[in-house]
Amino acid sequence: MIEVVKAGLETSVQDFPGRYGFWEQGFPPSGPFDMWSFRLANLLVGNAPDVAGLEIQFLGPTLRFERETVIALTGATMAPKLDGAPIPQWESVAVPAGAVLETGFARIGARAYLAVAGGIETAPVLGSRSTFHMAGVGGMEGHAIEDGQHLPLGACAKDGTPGRRVKEDCRPPIPKENSWQIEVVAGPNDDWIDEAGQRMFLESDWTLQARSNRTGFRLTGPEWTFAARATDKGPEHGEHPSNILDHGYPVGAVNLCGQTPIILVNDGPSAGGFINPYTVPSAAFWKLAQSKPNDTYRFHLVSVTEAQAARRAIDALCTESSLEDAR
Amino acid sequence: MIYDEPRFTPGGDRFIEMELGDELNFDLNFLVHALTARVREADFDGIIELLPNMASIVISYDPDRIGYDDVVRKIGGIFASLGSLEDVELPSPLYTFPVLYFDHVTRACWEDYCARIVEKEYDPDLMVRLNKLESRAQLARIHSGTEYWVAALGFYPGLASLIALDPRCRLTAPKYNPPRTWTPKGTLGYGGSVTCLYPARTPGGYQIIGHSPVPVVDLEQRLRAFRDRLALLKPGDRVRFVPVGREEYDHVEAQVESGEYEHQVAAYAKFSIRAYHAWLETLDMSIRF
Numbered sequence: 001m002i003e004v005v006k007a008g009l010e011t012s013v014q015d016f017p018g019r020y021g022f023w024e025q026g027f028p029p030s031g032p033f034d035m036w037s038f039r040l041a042n043l044l045v046g047n048a049p050d051v052a053g054l055e056i057q058f059l060g061p062t063l064r065f066e067r068e069t070v071i072a073l074t075g076a077t078m079a080p081k082l083d084g085a086p087i088p089q090w091e092s093v094a095v096p097a098g099a100v101l102e103t104g105f106a107r108i109g110a111r112a113y114l115a116v117a118g119g120i121e122t123a124p125v126l127g128s129r130s131t132f133h134m135a136g137v138g139g140m141e142g143h144a145i146e147d148g149q150h151l152p153l154g155a156c157a158k159d160g161t162p163g164r165r166v167k168e169d170c171r172p173p174i175p176k177e178n179s180w181q182i183e184v185v186a187g188p189n190d191d192w193i194d195e196a197g198q199r200m201f202l203e204s205d206w207t208l209q210a211r212s213n214r215t216g217f218r219l220t221g222p223e224w225t226f227a228a229r230a231t232d233k234g235p236e237h238g239e240h241p242s243n244i245l246d247h248g249y250p251v252g253a254v255n256l257c258g259q260t261p262i263i264l265v266n267d268g269p270s271a272g273g274f275i276n277p278y279t280v281p282s283a284a285f286w287k288l289a290q291s292k293p294n295d296t297y298r299f300h301l302v303s304v305t306e307a308q309a310a311r312r313a314i315d316a317l318c319t320e321s322s323l324e325d326a327r
Numbered sequence: 328m329i330y331d332e333p334r335f336t337p338g339g340d341r342f343i344e345m346e347l348g349d350e351l352n353f354d355l356n357f358l359v360h361a362l363t364a365r366v367r368e369a370d371f372d373g374i375i376e377l378l379p380n381m382a383s384i385v386i387s388y389d390p391d392r393i394g395y396d397d398v399v400r401k402i403g404g405i406f407a408s409l410g411s412l413e414d415v416e417l418p419s420p421l422y423t424f425p426v427l428y429f430d431h432v433t434r435a436c437w438e439d440y441c442a443r444i445v446e447k448e449y450d451p452d453l454m455v456r457l458n459k460l461e462s463r464a465q466l467a468r469i470h471s472g473t474e475y476w477v478a479a480l481g482f483y484p485g486l487a488s489l490i491a492l493d494p495r496c497r498l499t500a501p502k503y504n505p506p507r508t509w510t511p512k513g514t515l516g517y518g519g520s521v522t523c524l525y526p527a528r529t530p531g532g533y534q535i536i537g538h539s540p541v542p543v544v545d546l547e548q549r550l551r552a553f554r555d556r557l558a559l560l561k562p563g564d565r566v567r568f569v570p571v572g573r574e575e576y577d578h579v580e581a582q583v584e585s586g587e588y589e590h591q592v593a594a595y596a597k598f599s600i601r602a603y604h605a606w607l608e609t610l611d612m613s614i615r616f
Contacts, residue, residue: 248383249481279339311341312391
């Protein structure tokens with residue numbers, strides 16, 4: 001078991017890739033936001049890449065390990081300490097029974113991932129341990145972890161080996177600056193935006209609002225303009241140009257709600273009545289996950305083929321070949 | 328309109344939106360669900376999930392197992408081979424929900440909204456006025472006088488958009504402006520031409536006209552109907568509302584609380600669009616319940 005001494009801002013149990021098969025009833029996939037860092041954390045401690053671990057957001061937890069184990073912390077740069085002594089990230093670390101891990105604030109990036117040998121073994125819900133806390137599904141009693149809880153640990157198939165490290169060039173390159181280039185694919189509803197509006201979207205800086213979470217990332221930027229399809233339409237589509245007859249929402253959709261684009265992410269709604277002119281492909285999700293409120297985005301148009309190639313390139317890095325001995 | 332050829336557009340690297348038309352039309356929605364059922368039966372490798380809605384389907388796929396063009400070709404092929412929609416019959420379980428119309432729970436919610444946010448007309452009275460009805464009693468009669476079709480689910484887990492199958496029972500309602508900050512779980516809502524049962528305590532914008540003690544979502548899976556699911560309804564199911572008095576409402580509520588409640592469902596029921604169209608022809612459209 002792991003005792004939660006301090007839960008941190010919003011720390012949740014997630015597994016890879018999340019909860020699939022219930023989307024048509026409105027259950028989103030959930031799962032780790034930065035799946036690149038998440039999978040590498042698992043590999044470091046000898047787990048399969050899909051095993052449940054913790055997603056840490058902005059301010060991390062303090063945890064007491066009730067038994068000896070091996071852990072790895074990846075993703076955002078924190079200042080982790082084990083029993084008061086600094087420990088490295090992107091590296092597997094032996095934890096004696098009773099040791100206390102403090103993770104502190106995210107310094108570079110926003111989300112860190114903690115893997116524990118054997119994984120976190122909360123009860124799966126609909127085939128996944130991932131937390132979807134808006135509706136209270138999965139994880140620890142449906143929500144982010146809380147002070148005083150005890151997280152069950154799985155038995156180790158094989159003991160994790162301490163002193164394994166992720167090669168520098170196999171990690172997501174989380175920048176120190178606060179500006180990001182985020183890939184987007186045009187569609188499904190780019191034909192509702194006129195040419196000027198499309199140019200505006202791709203040539204403007206967009207600021208991430210503080211009101212952003214695992215459901216959606218709200219952006220501030222210039223005004224959108226619309227194509228004829230958005231203004232000349234049947235009443236069932238709704239009044240505003242950004243309204244459309246209810247339809248399904250891809251994960252990653254840039255959902256235009258009036259004039260406010262909201263990127264729908266892992267816990268986002270499955271459907272609704274707004275257009276999705278662009279979609280952020282899965283290979284760019286780690287960038288969203290590691291950005292902070294007030295960071296700026298510049299969107300870069302890619303094709304479906306390019307987006308799929310980028311996804312494959314990341315998948316290829318989430319393997320044993322990215323690990324090396326630390327010494 | 329219903330398009331002659333479906334339109335496919337990408338949603339990033341692992342989703343495709345397939346639009347079959349661009350209007351709110353029962354036949355179009357039935358086509359969406361008929362096609363969804365056929366694609367599921369075909370069980371193509373690499374198709375992960377299907378998200379049918381009013382006039383479109385979002386398809387999620389694994390690009391390592393199937394390419395964009397192959398998804399379009401395979402699903403387009405199934406569309407082309409559908410044949411006459413009239414011949415399609417789909418399984419369509421029919422669920423019955425007891426409802427206390429104009430109840431104490433939603434009245435308290437409306438009173439709270441008026442006190443804290445802005446004064447507004449009592450929702451049932453607003454619906455009576457806008458739909459030119461005689462009374463609240465007639466509103467309940469019309470609302471409970473038809474089966475409803477689960478046209479889609481989404482926005483919130485287990486939230487179903489229900490469309491009246493008897494055209495004489497179609498009502499319209501504006502949405503709250505600003506929206507409510509909370510709506511009781513089990514509230515019966517009406518917005519646009521869609522009715523719904525709120526699966527959980529959530530914000531909301533539909534007019535609220537009744538309450539059912541019977542849940543459509545059960546995260547603890549206590550009730551028998553939820554043994555293999557967290558949310559009851561699926562697209563293409565049907566729903567009927569039965570008005571009950573306070574005594575029956577309290578009885579059902581107690582049964583739900585104790586975990587004994589058994590949802591009323593005709594699980595064997597099917598829906599034939601040919602039979603539905605034939606039935607529509609027999610209706611006297613001048614009758615209002």
